Structures are given as C-alpha cells and as structure tokens.
Amino acid sequence: MADVLFVLLIVTVFSLAALFVRACDHIIGPEEAAAPLLDEAARDEVAA
Amino acid sequence: MTTASWVQLGFLLLLIFISTPLLGRYIAKVYGGRRAPGDRIFGPIECAIYRATGVDADGEQRWNVYALSLLAFSAVSVLFLYAMQRLQGHLPLNPDHMKGVGPAVSFNTAISFVTNTNWQNYAGESTMSQLTQMAGLAVQNFVSAAVGLAVAVALIRGLLRRRARTIGNFWVDMTRATVRILLPMSIVFATVLVSQGVIQNFHAERTVTTVSGANQTLPGGPIASQEAIKEIGQNGGGPFNANSAHPYENPSPITNILEIWLLLAIPFSLAYAFGKMAKDSKQGWVVFAAMFVLWIGGALAVMPLEARGNSHLTGADQRATSVQAGGNMEGKETRFGPDASGLFANSTTSTSTGSINAQLDSFTPLGGAVPLVQIMLGEVDPGGTGSGLYGMLLFAILSVFIAGLMVGRTPEFLGKKIQSAEMKLVVLYILFVPVVILVFAAISIVTKSSLSSLSNGGPHGLTEMTYAFTSQANNNGSAFAGLNGNTTWFNTTGGIAMLIGRFFLMVPVLAIAGSLARKQTVPASAGTFPTNTPLFAGLLTGVVVIVVGLTYFPIVALGPIVEHLVGRF
Numbered sequence: 001m002a003d004v005l006f007v008l009l010i011v012t013v014f015s016l017a018a019l020f021v022r023a024c025d026h027i028i029g030p031e032e033a034a035a036p037l038l039d040e041a042a043r044d045e046v047a048a
Numbered sequence: 049m050t051t052a053s054w055v056q057l058g059f060l061l062l063l064i065f066i067s068t069p070l071l072g073r074y075i076a077k078v079y080g081g082r083r084a085p086g087d088r089i090f091g092p093i094e095c096a097i098y099r100a101t102g103v104d105a106d107g108e109q110r111w112n113v114y115a116l117s118l119l120a121f122s123a124v125s126v127l128f129l130y131a132m133q134r135l136q137g138h139l140p141l142n143p144d145h146m147k148g149v150g151p152a153v154s155f156n157t158a159i160s161f162v163t164n165t166n167w168q169n170y171a172g173e174s175t176m177s178q179l180t181q182m183a184g185l186a187v188q189n190f191v192s193a194a195v196g197l198a199v200a201v202a203l204i205r206g207l208l209r210r211r212a213r214t215i216g217n218f219w220v221d222m223t224r225a226t227v228r229i230l231l232p233m234s235i236v237f238a239t240v241l242v243s244q245g246v247i248q249n250f251h252a253e254r255t256v257t258t259v260s261g262a263n264q265t266l267p268g269g270p271i272a273s274q275e276a277i278k279e280i281g282q283n284g285g286g287p288f289n290a291n292s293a294h295p296y297e298n299p300s301p302i303t304n305i306l307e308i309w310l311l312l313a314i315p316f317s318l319a320y321a322f323g324k325m326a327k328d329s330k331q332g333w334v335v336f337a338a339m340f341v342l343w344i345g346g347a348l349a350v351m352p353l354e355a356r357g358n359s360h361l362t363g364a365d366q367r368a369t370s371v372q373a374g375g376n377m378e379g380k381e382t383r384f385g386p387d388a389s390g391l392f393a394n395s396t397t398s399t400s401t402g403s404i405n406a407q408l409d410s411f412t413p414l415g416g417a418v419p420l421v422q423i424m425l426g427e428v429d430p431g432g433t434g435s436g437l438y439g440m441l442l443f444a445i446l447s448v449f450i451a452g453l454m455v456g457r458t459p460e461f462l463g464k465k466i467q468s469a470e471m472k473l474v475v476l477y478i479l480f481v482p483v484v485i486l487v488f489a490a491i492s493i494v495t496k497s498s499l500s501s502l503s504n505g506g507p508h509g510l511t512e513m514t515y516a517f518t519s520q521a522n523n524n525g526s527a528f529a530g531l532n533g534n535t536t537w538f539n540t541t542g543g544i545a546m547l548i549g550r551f552f553l554m555v556p557v558l559a560i561a562g563s564l565a566r567k568q569t570v571p572a573s574a575g576t577f578p579t580n581t582p583l584f585a586g587l588l589t590g591v592v593v594i595v596v597g598l599t600y601f602p603i604v605a606l607g608p609i610v611e612h613l614v615g616r617f
Contacts, residue, residue, distance in 0.1 A: 002151035003134065007127065009155070013544065014123040017551045021115045024476075024559035028469045031213065031566060 049355050050368050053387035056305055057347070060391070063309045064316055068336065071313060072320025078228050079201045079221070080325050090228050097223050108214035111562025114202060115555050117218040118195060122162050122551065125188060129158035132184045133176070141179035143252035149175060152539035159543040161188035163550035164196060164432060166278075166285030166402050166525035167542060169534040173267045173288050178250065181287055186274050190234075193281030194225035196434030199554050200318060203438045204325050206561025207462050210569050215561045229314070230281055237310060238276040244306070245299040248272040271296050279310035282432040284402030284525045292392070292405040293381050304388055304405060311401040315339070315430030318437040326462060330580035335440055337585040342429035342592065346394040346418050353415035354386035360615060379410025390415065393526075397422040400432030402525025409512065409529035413617055416528070417608035420515055423524045424600045425592060426481065432523065438557045440588070442474050444579065445560070447591045449474075451577045460576055463569030470563055473556040480552050482599045484521045484545045489514045489603070492537070501532040507614065511607035516542070521549035 077084045084090075098105045109117065133149040136142060149157070153170050160167045161184070170176070176185065198221035205215045242248050251268025258264050271287050275297050278286060292298040298307055319339060323332015355375040357366035368374030373385030380389045389406035396403050397419035408416055422429070428439040445461055449471055452459030459466040492498040492513050502509045508530070515528035520542045527533070533542065578584065611617055 006130065006151055006155040009540070009544075010123065010126050010130070010159070013547045014119055014126075014551075017119050017547075017555060018116060020552060020555050021112050021119070021559075024473060024555055025112050027472050028559055028563040 049351055049387050050374075050385075053351065053355070053385070053391075056301070056388060057351075057391065060305055060309055060312075063305075064312060067309070067313050068316045068320050071317035072332070073324060075229060075314075075317055075321040076324035078224055079204075079321070084228065086228060086232075090224075093227050094223055097227070098219075101219070103217075103219040103223075105217065105220050108217050110213055111202070111206070111215050111558045111565070114215055114218045114562075115558045118199070118554065118558075119551060121191075121218075121222075122195065125162045125191065126158045129161060129184050129188060130154050132180055133157060136177040136180045139177065139179050141182070141250075142177035143250070144177070146175065146177045146180075149180075152536045153534060156533075156539040156543045157185075159546050160520075160525065161185050161283070161285060162192055163523050163546045164192035164281070164283060164400065164435070165520060165523040165546045165550070166283045167520050167527070167533075167546065168285055168289075168525070169539055169542070171289035172286065173253075173269075176287075178269055181274065182270060185285060186277060189274070189277040189281050189283040189285070190226050190230050191222065193230055193277075193283065193433040194222045196282075196432055196438075197225040197229070197314075197318075198222045198434065199557055200434035200437040200441075203441055203557055203561045204322055206563070206565040207441070207464060208326060209565040210567070212565045215558070215565050230277065233280050233313075234273070234276040237280065237306075238272045240306065241272040241275055241303060244303045245295075246272040246275055246303065247296045267296070275307070276310070278403060279307045279401060280314065280433075282311055282315065282399050282401040284396065284400075284404075286403060292403045293407075295383075298405055299383075301383060301388060304384055304392065307403070308392055308395045311399050311403070312343075312395055312430060314433050315399055315436040318434065319430065319440070322437060322441070328580055331462070334580055334582075334585045334588070335437070335444065336430075337582070338443075338588040338592065339428065339430040339436065339440060341585075341589050342422075342425060343395070343398045346398060346422050346429075347391055350390040350394045350411075350415050350418035351387045353412055353418070354380075354390040356412075357386075358412055358617065360617060376410070376412055376415070379407030381405060390418075393419045394422060397524055397526055398425070398427070398429045398431070400427040400435060400522065400524050402519065404526050407529055408515075408526065413508075413511075413608040413612040416511065417604060417612075419526065420511065420518060420528075420608065421596075421600070421604060423515075423518050423522045423526075424604075425596050426478075427522050427524065428592060435523065435553075439553075440592075442477050442557065442560070443592050443595070444584075444588055445470060446474050446478070446595070447584070447588045448577060448579060450591060451587060455575070455577070457575050457577075460570060460572075461579060463572065464564045464567050465570060470560050473560050473563075477553055477556045478595060481521045481549050484548050485514070485517045486603070488517045488521075488541050488545055492517070492541075495537075497535070498537055501535055501538065503530045503532075506616075507607050507611040508617070510603070511611065514603055514607055517545055521545040523549050 133154040288294040319336040375386035512530040
C-alpha cells in the first residue's frame with residue numbers, strides 16, 4: 001500500500017511540474033509575439 | 049589559523065586558478081561547436097548511445113520539449129531507483145545480504161539522488177547493497193550532474209542565440225556532459241584517490257582482531273569510484289554514514305584538499321566556459337568573481353571561528369600546539385583539524401555538494417551559521433554542476449533589472465532586452481525555495497511528532513530543523529545532524545522539497561532560455577549598463593546577498609545568532 005502511495009506521489013509531483021511547463025509557456029507568450037523566428041539554417045547564417 | 053591552514057588554503061586557490069581556465073576552455077569546446085577535443089574517443093561512444101536510445105543527435109528542441117524531456121527522464125529515474133532499493137534483497141551483488149529498503153526511505157533516497165541532493169536518511173554501509181550503490185546511486189551521481197550541466201548550457205544558448213526557436217537537445221547535452229566531462233574526470237581522480245588510500249574492492253564486511261585484542265568490523269566496497277564522482281558532480285552522498293570523515297573515503301589532509309578542489313572545479317570552470325561561449329571572457333570572469341568573493345568570504349569567516357575554539361569551554365586546552373590541532377575540535381577529525389574542516393564545510397555547502405568531513409552540529413553557533421547561509425544563498429557561489437551557473441545568471445538578470453530601474457532604462461543582458469516575462473520567471477525561481485523551506489520548517493517546529501525527532505531545543509533545535517529543509521530544498525544534501533530524519537514525515541516532506549527545489553527551478557530557467565533565444569539582440573548604446581566590469585561583479589554580489597539576506601535574516605537571527613548571543617553552547 002505504501003509503495004502505491006509513494007509512486008502516486010512521485011507521478012503527481014512530476015505531472016505538476018509538466019503543468020508548470022505549460023504555465024511558463026503562457027507567461028512568455030506566443031512565439032509570434034516576439035520577432036519573426038528563423039529556421040535552423042537561417043539562424044546559422046545570422047550567427048555567422 | 050595556523051601556518052599549515054594558510055598553506056592549504058593557498059594551495060587550493062592555486063589549483064582553482066589553474067583549473068578554471070583549462071577546464072572552462074574544454075567545457076566551452078564540448079558545447080560550443082561541432083568539433084571538440086577527444087572526438088575520436090568520445091564520438092563513437094556517443095554515437096552508440098544515440099543509436100541504442102533512438103536519439104536524433106542533430107535534432108534540436110524548443111524549450112518546452114527540452115523541459116519535458118528532462119522531466120520524463122528524471123521521473124523514470126526516480127521510479128527505477130525506488131524499485132531497485134525496494135527489491136535489492138532479490139538482486140545480485142549483495143554480499144552482505146541487505147534487505148529491501150523501507151518505502152519511505154526509498155522514496156526520499158530515490159528523489160535525493162535524482163535531484164543531485166544526496167540527502168541520506170540511512171547509513172550506506174548497513175542499508176544499501178553494492179548493486180544499489182553502483183548501478184543505482186552512483187549512476188544518478190553522473191546523470192543528475194549531467195542534467196544540471198545541460199540546463200546551464202541551454203540557458204547560455206538562450207542568451208546567445210538570436211531569433212531562434214530552439215535551445216539545444218536535452219539528450220545530446222546530457223550525454224556529452226556524462227561521456228566527455230564527468231566520466232573521464234571520475235576515472236582519473238578515482239585512480240588518484242586509490243593511490244592515496246581510498247579503498248576500491250568488492251569485499252563483504254570483515255571482522256578483524258585489533259592490537260588491543262578487540263574485534264572490529266571493516267567494511268569493503270567500491271568506494272574510490274563513488275568518491276570521485278561524489279565530489280566532481282557535487283552530489284555528496286557517500287557510501288559510508290560518516291561521509292568524508294570516514295578514513296576509507298578521505299584518509300589524509302592531501303585527499304581532503306583534493307576533494308575540496310574536486311567539488312569546486314567544475315562550477316568555477318563553468319563561469320569561465322560561459323565567457324568563452326559568449327566570446328567575452330570578461331563576462332565569464334565577472335560571474336567567476338561574484339562566485340569567488342562569496343565563497344572565499346565564507347571560508348575566511350568559518351575557518352577562524354572554528355580555529356578560535358569554544359569560549360564557553362573553560363578549563364579545556366584549545367591552543368594549537370605540536371601535539372594537537374587546537375580550536376573547536378568537537379565533532380572533527382584530528383587528521384583535518386578545525387581549519388580544514390571549516391574550509392570543507394564552507395565549500396561543500398556553497399557548491400550543493402553536501403559531503404561532510406565534520407559534524408556541523410558541533411560547530412560554534414556562528415561557525416555553523418556559515419554553511420547554513422551558504423546554502424541559503426541558493427547554491428550559486430559557485431554552486432552545483434550547472435545549477436550554480438544558471439542560478440548566478442538569473443541573479444545577473446535580476447541585477448540588470450534593478451540597475452535598469454535605477455537609471456530608468458530597459459534592462460539588457462548580453463544585448464537581450466529583459467522584459468516582464470523574464471522577470472516573472474526570475475521571481476518564481478527566487479521564491480519557490482524559500483517558500484518550501486519556511487513552510488515545511490514552520491509546520492515541523494509546531495508539530496509534536498516532528499519535535500520529538502530533534503535532539504536539541506531552543507535556537508539550536510530551530511537551526512537543526514531549518515538546516516534540514518534548507519539543505520534538501522536547495523539540493524545540497526549535507527546534514528547538520530541532531531535531527532532524526534528517518535520518519536515518514538521527514539522522508540516525505542524532504543522528498544517533496546527536493547523535487548520542488550530542483551525541477552520547479554529548472555523549468556523557469558529553461559523558459560527564460562526559450563524566451564531570450566527568440567529575441568533579437570540590440571546594439572549596445574551609451575545608456576547600456578555594461579555587465580563585464582568589476583562594478584557589475586560588485587552589484588551582482590550585492591544583489592545575491594541582499595535578496596537572500598532579506599528572505600532568511602529572521603530565521604538566521606532566531607537560530608544561530610540568538611544561540612551565540614545567549615551563549616549556551
């Protein structure tokens with residue numbers, strides 16, 4: 001019984017952390033709100 | 049402080065100043081470009097790992113995918129380690145016939161090692177099988193440190209990239225940290241430790257007859273291999289309950305200084321690596337300077353406090369002579385003395401390592417306050433593997449925000465404008481840990497069952513209770529002692545504190561990385577506050593001290609400061 005409770009507790013805290021990822025995503029807002037983004041190749045060109 | 053103590057400190061500083069640029073340059077190359085030293089050796093190993101695990105090494109991740117990968121890996125690690133402890137009685141490599149570990153201790157220990165905390169509510173030599181020690185705990189010593197390093201590198205990329213969607217690949221970053229940095233260093237220094245007398249074998253316990261005719265049980269085990277990564281990865285969980293005070297883990301003053309350097313080497317080097325990756329070495333030295341000032345300040349406080357001895361021990365000879373170390377020797381090893389014990393305590397608590405070579409509970413009140421405050425600083429001076437750097441960089445963002453408020457301009461860091469989203473995330477980062485510490489400690493000091501775990505009352509008991517949650521929530525892992533943490537309450541709340549202190553801090557760090565990576569850099573103007581100057585290093589140091597001071601001053605005042613003023617110790 002204790003094993004089940006501790007495993008559930010572990011899963012719950014990590015699930016909350018995953019939800020926190022969504023909350024932080026909400027805080028920083030949609031990507032479109034920032035400057036237009038570049039794809040990988042274009043980014044490397046800019047960096048170069 | 050004795051001449052020998054100054055020589056040891058000087059030798060340690062020499063090692064730090066030599067290793068920081070060397071190791072920092074190497075780390076920057078590992079993460080900075082496509083080619084890095086040792087590609088011929090490490091490349092095939094990494095490719096084999098990627099093939100076996102199905103990782104696309106060229107694919108990059110947005111910050112949220114990076115964070116979810118990290119959380120998934122850590123969740124599976126906790127569950128795996130929990131199961132391994134519970135089932136160790138049925139698994140091989142168990143010469144001492146250890147039974148399965150209890151559920152509450154397994155819960156606390158699994159989280160403790162996955163979060164790089166290594167808080168231990170058990171005695172390793174009488175609880176864990178060799179398989180659990182090696183395939184469970186020691187493996188987490190590597191990968192948990194690698195996870196911290198990965199997050200730091202992701203934040204650096206976020207700061208440096210412009211208009212980018214991605215911040216790297218978690219699986220690649222973690223693999224490179226393990227294969228190219230942690231494993232080679234551990235192999236080299238495990239060998240060095242063996243040469244200095246640290247044991248490395250697969251023996252069960254042996255009973256021997258001493259010269260006085262008594263029987264003594266001598267433990268065995270693969271100690272040197274765990275000792276090296278214990279310090280290099282800022283883990284701190286030792287195979288023995290006495291940790292680095294045990295002669296099989298830390299046999300001499302030479303190994304003591306070596307172990308202190310090992311636990312400081314990577315965190316200080318990461319500051320230099322940051323400067324190299326940013327192509328502005330001064331920027332790296334500024335972060336290094338802030339870390340160094342806070343660390344050396346603690347060392348120069350705690351060493352004399354312990355060397356001076358206990359003024360309330362009347363009649364005891366506490367002078368340093370040719371036959372005794374002198375000072376406050378209660379709870380300390382005679383082969384180290386008060387200075388080297390204080391230096392170790394300061395270093396282990398400022399780096400999130402948590403290994404100990406002396407009983408912190410027996411330090412003088414103000415001497416014991418130093419390690420406590422070092423942990424409260426948030427493990428940024430120089431902090432844990434990766435966690436020290438990303439913590440300090442978040443304080444740097446807070447510092448430019450405060451400087452921006454002073455002069456009325458939009459704050460910038462490395463050419464990136466710091467706006468409300470980043471500041472909200474920085475505030476979340478700073479508030480989570482104090483809330484966890486203070487809430488759990490407050491509940492525990494008004495609950496009868498929790499109070500019964502304390503061996504001291506009054507301000508010293510408050511310090512013991514506060515230290516336990518401070519250490520766990522900050523992922524340090526050192527114990528002040530005087531508190532029986534092996535109860536269902538402390539195992540459970542401690543486990544939750546460690547999870548929040550690790551992952552609920554990493555998520556906003558990665559979110560900041562993702563947010564900053566999207567932004568275009570703005571050219572420096574006359575109104576830009578330069579962040580690569582001694583002035584900024586001073587501001588950064590001040591912000592860390594003030595933010596922490598305001599948060600924790602009341603509880604530090606009620607604990608060690610009151611104990612010192614009352615004078616009953």
